[in-house]
Amino acid sequence: MADKEFEPKIIGFFCNWCTYAGADLAGVSRLQYPPNIRVIRVMCSGTVSPHHVLRAFQKGADGVLIGGCHIGDCHYLRGNFMTIKRMRFLQDLLKFTGYEDGRLHLEWISAAEGPKFAQVVRDYTEKIKQLGPSRLKRAAQAA
């Protein structure tokens, strides 16, 4: 078991109009990216509540990746203004309570950015692999 490479669980919240479509484009373009990410499609990244992120960590996620439209491209015009407010605040609050930087990441990926989508998922999976299992999960396993 010890020499088995750590395979993180990453939860992705992707907006229907941009990042999810970008993921589709990456798929039909047959771009390769690691299967560690579990995607939840939401209508707008602005609908992702900090509760959902905390719930993901509570349930054993090693990382949470939020994907939304670029600022100015939101299908609902300004939904992602709220996304960045909430997630920047949550990132800083998580850091204060001892979560590593990067456990929660926000990235703007448009429907046309299939290659960027694949690259972000590759990079993020690699980053979480380096960070290792979440402290919450390690504490639960030690108990």
Added chain:
Amino acid sequence: MEKLREKVRKLLADGKVAGYVGYIFKDGHPLPHLFTKERLEEVDRAIVAPGDARYPLDKLLEQLAARFPEAAFAVQVRGCDERGLNELYKWGQLDPEKVVMVGVACPQDQADYCECPGPWASVIDYGEKCAPVTQSKRVARIDALAGEEAFKEWQAHFARCVKCYGCRDICPMCFCKECSLEHADLIGTGIVPPDTTFQLVRAIHMAGRCIDCGLCEENCPADIPLRVLYKKGNALVQALFDYDTGSPAAGPSPWKFLGDEATLETKPM
């Protein structure tokens, strides 16, 4: 104290307010009390409660105002209570036209204990202004910890939680009828201690809303340093959105509107 009592007597006698929410000294205890015109003699026993016998008067006022929406009430306020009134006006829970403040300035030892940035009300009927505490040493200590230590410390605190909801129930700013902390899909049920995200969910709700009265922490049977968490939340809201919680000049809460432009940028991976 006589100055405060005189003001209350006058307010009640003139019929400016239907009642005064303050403290009475009764049977050897300072207790929250509703003073009315009908029992004006009780005002002789009206007091300013000592710092360790505080109650959420804002919350009592909210309940009164909900039952008697046409009536105006006077209420004893410290600096924190007044910040609370300002936030409650903004969130539509109280009508500023129907509230008269009887202000108190906290003594220095109280301000130091609370690390209070504004330990007096804008009207002072009792006490003298003291020096505010602008930086919280308790928050700074956690900020200085390495991630692993901070995590261990918080987890040890959260593990003592008995999920009594005391922090929420005493909070003058917790007025929602439905509470995320009781939402079975967000917080696991049937376990004590609850999910370690329990306190974080509350911390999110308190950001830009917590008036730093400290009653949650005093009320907590498990001595969880909730105040440190909420102080940090407010400091973040100040840093990110330039929102000074409880200030009448602060404008609407950043969580209430989208904004005309996105002023923040995503963090690099």
